[in-house]
Amino acid sequence: MTACIEVSNLTKRFGDVVAVDGASFAVEQGSVVGFLGPNGAGKSTTLRILLGLTRATSGTATVNGVGYDQVARPRHVVGAVLEAVGAYPGRSARNHLRIEALAADVEPARVDEVLDLVGLRGAAGRRVGGFSLGMRQRLNLATALLGDPQILVLDEPTNGLDPEGMRWIRRLVRDLAAEGRTVLISSHILAEVSNTVDQVIVMDRGRVLAQSALADLDGSLEEVFLRLTGGDEDPGRDLSVPRSQGGISR
């Protein structure tokens, strides 16, 4: 299998704070990978570096072997749903997508297709400012899917959603994965991804602690995750010592 996402010795410092600390991992084409870690683990920063929005202090993050800024027509290659992404509140959902389609060099007809896909056709004429959190997240997904990309990067896509919204996103991710797309989905909620992904990457305090196939885990995802990250039992431990327990391949 070929890796379509590769992160190598990635480090990002914000002043004295080390947000990402020598992280390395690879995501193979066609895999569905859960990018797991507690809040503040460095997942979002890593993804933003991968997508060219944040500059790495050192190391590399590539898509199909090149930096995101070198990807031709990037929306056709990678679709991303990130936290803290907005749309002009006075603009309708349809106009928002028309703009994003034009920017991404996508046929205008695709706008209605993605509106149908995320169930927003009925609200297409409404202003985004009046949307609920769940509707905004659907709009973000519609934007990510405009270019019909083979790689999807989803950063905490169910944050703030009600159970129905969470279930809808889980189902959509499963459908997208079934189409053979590569999905990298970050979350701090294990139950959210445990039924969706076939691989996991565990990150904490800026470091990648493990990458493994879900089936190879020694125990439940929650047990392994807590063992790796220390949970509440050992909050002050030194993560510089590589861990090998839990049947996790590094």
Place this chain on the structure above:
Amino acid sequence: MTRLIHTELLKLRTTRVTYALLATALSVTALFTALSATVGQSTARPIAGIAGQAAVTTTSGFAMIIAALLGALAATGEFRHSSATLTFLAIPDRPQVLAAKAAAGAAVGAGFGLLAALTTTAIGLGVIVGKGDHVRIGAGALVGHVAGAALGAALLAAIGVAIGMLVRSQLATVIGVFVWCLVVESILGDLVHAVRPYLPYTAATTLGGTRLGSAAFGPGYEIGTQPALPFIATAALLLAGAVAVAFLAARTTLRRDVT
């Protein structure tokens, strides 16, 4: 690049603030022209003369400030509403985004300048004719003033985009644009007459036929007989200003992390 400019134009067309700014620019232009042509008449330049008629048909300065504001809002809005993330995901080449935004801002800014110039020309001529005076200002001069106002507004809009990309903060940029145009240029131009032709807002208004300094705001502003720079030199100066600020933005804040 054409696609990117169309994208930015679509953003401006689907943003209510564009229409609100246009309405503000035209209504204030109409008000200022009416006041200038009636209660604000100068004995030195009566409306019956060419100088007076030129003054009341070229009150497009405020629309140029609004054009600069439009450019600033188009740029800073991306950061205020966190849509810059989506923009840079689609177009990772940030300087290209800046260039497209400046071009689109200039195109819409030109429209603002054009419509404001037509408004002030129509109202000014209406007052002249209404008072029974002969129209002494030539058609060629009027057309030149309208075209110049469109160019001046376009260039100020491009400068507004560049400043917005450089500063990012919408509040700081909006306050900065107003304070610079309404206060700083008035004070600087009054204190040091030699710099007056080089001040961006003041210079832009001369492209629309306004006498150097007469579009200034503020008390005690003295309008002398100092000539403006030649038309081409003024346009080149403003273009150079837009390019310089855009270059500075591309080399500094545009490279920063997008959060």
